[in-house]
Amino acid sequence: MSVAAAESGVILQRRGVLAAIGDYFWRRPGMLIFLMLLPALLWLGIVYLGSLLALLLQSFFAIDEFSGVVDRSQLTLKTYAELLRPQNVDIIFRTVLMAASVTVASAVIAFPIAYVAARYAKGYWKALFYLGVMLPLWASYLVKIYAWKLILAREGILNWVFEQLHLTWLLQAWLSIPVIGGNSLSISYTGTFLVFLYVWMPYMILPIQAAIERVPTNLLDASSDLGATPRQTFWKVIFPLALPGVIAGSIFTFSLTLGDYIIPQIVGTSHFFIGQAVYSHQGTAGNIPLAAAFTVVPIVIMGIYLTLAKRAGAFDAL
């Protein structure tokens, strides 16, 4: 319609180059949109998608076992066969298990925080809850890990607290449990788990809080008018409506744990997680095809996870 109006001369002709350009785009909005999109599309399409495809392509090459040189002359699935060796499957299994336990634990801890922040906190407390989520969310990632190194170290604050409470025996008992224990907290899976939990917690709190805040108050009033106890109202009304928020949060905690390689490197055992495997294969080992194949694992897992989450309606809670 605007095109027709412009061509019939309803819009007065203006002078100047800028005006002419402006008028031109007003008549052809499609051209304007195309030009506006072009730079971003070129950037993301070439720099980013190009790189991703290059990576995917690499995973179909194989490294020559004798010369150690990547053979780029033919496409093969040999690297994927290598990915399925027991030690590599172990790495994948360990990472997924860690991601799942971090996700479950953070949902359990985040829910009360999000619930109180969304429904009860007022004034001063509201601000404190805001800071309690935003400060750790935005504080430097490495600084957070560093803080936990200070906490978990053998002479660090956590040992001191246990000592003051005369509970050192409890800590020792925990550390003597096989697999999750170790010589000290900072070189055990428990330590890795705690740091993951801390670092990704805000990503779980925020979507849950948003979901609970969106529950209309009159629904809760209606529920109690109809005779539901507060407990029933919580489980039958609030919790089902907050669940998409939990799922949305779990996408972040799960995906971030899957891809991280710095936390297990600094706090944890010498056993690899997927991220570390990728890093070492592309770096010192020089086996880029295997590194590329390893990155396909989180992509596939997240693809499945996102499909399931979408079906549960989690994307409306983001």
Added chain:
Amino acid sequence: MRSDGPKTPLGLKIASGMGLLFMLAPLALIFLCAFSTEERTYQWPPPGFTLKWFEVTWNRADVWQALTLSVQVASISTVIALVLGTLCAAAVSGTKFFGRETISLLVILPIALPGIITGIALRSAFSLAEIPFSFWTIVLGHATFCIVVVYNNAVARFRRLHGSLVEAAMDLGADGSQTFRHVILPNLGTALLAGGMLAFALSFDEVIVTTFTSGQQQTLPIWMLEELIRPRQRPVTNVVAMVVVIVTFLPILAAFYLTRGGEQSVSGMGK
């Protein structure tokens, strides 16, 4: 009506209070440790307090170099992200066209996929194309994931900016550039400022992608990572850690005040 709200049940109070303590205590610890006289170990409680390490850190050339590089990279990436993100947001929010959803997905992808994938993808692309690592390869990586932050903030604001406002300006005789300067930009200003600051903070703090796209240069997070893996002077690391917390938090606070009014979400915050 529940005008002043129900009382918080005790169990919830305890659970959420413990949660808050868990979230805030580690950061408080960083601030305390920066003043500790202890040099070698992570000893707690600190044997004494001193301001000496601030002076030592101030005189360290490697810290200043890393800081300068980080600020330069973050500034340039932010500018690129501002231009690309705003243009993209304007195009996507103005109209409906074929492939619109795909473009949103494309913009969000660099942040939805784990950083290590973005990092290794860029690295293998650089090596395939035989581009040597430099300042610009770092910027290339950072700008890619900064676009989404600007884009999210701008899209949210465009959604509130009615198209009729632009049409009214044009009807009143303003040309395209005048409309842009006097109508669109003032409405968009704070959202762009907020997006820009978040992008800056994101880039300033980035370590995973940077480890793959930098050669010999050390940004501040890379410097921190080195210190974490092979500690050389622990007190200096403490001071740097505290300064980094303050530097990243100020823009976040400012961005929060600029965008108050219901645009906050995790994806809007961009991490």
